[in-house]
Amino acid sequence: MGALKFTITVESDVPPQIFLGADIGGATVIGMQQEKVELVSAAWLAEKYSTSVDTIRRKCESINQGTTGKALYNPKLADAILKNEVKSKRGARRKN
Structure with missing residues (x-):
């Protein structure tokens, strides 16, 4: 019948x-290839999340893969950061 071909996808920060x-x-491993991550701009993220470009750059500065003039971000990592928005409470704590 012949050899069958299977594809296994692994996602990780470090190579397996x-x-x-x-x-x-x-099964015997006969080939491996790494997918290229598509990077998106701060303007694209600002339009998606309805915020300003400056806010996106401030919140995602740790994952910036571009230069300071052209900020580029991995959309999956930026999504995790921008969806995890914690709103700070204002004022003193309530006494009961």
């Missing part, structure tokens, strides 16, 4: 410790 020719679960 898998080598070509390795035996995994009875």
Whole structure:
């Protein structure tokens, strides 16, 4: 019948410790390739989240992969940061 081909997708911050020719679960690894991450601009994120570009740049400065003039972000990481918005409470704590 011939060899069947299976595709396994792994997402990680570091590359997996898998080598070509390795035996995994009875199958042999014959190829690997890394997908390129599409980066988006601060203006695109500002339009998506209805906020200003300055706010996006301030909140996502830790994941900036561009220059200071052209800020580029990974959309998945930026989404996690911008959705996790914690609103600070104002004023003194209430006494009961």
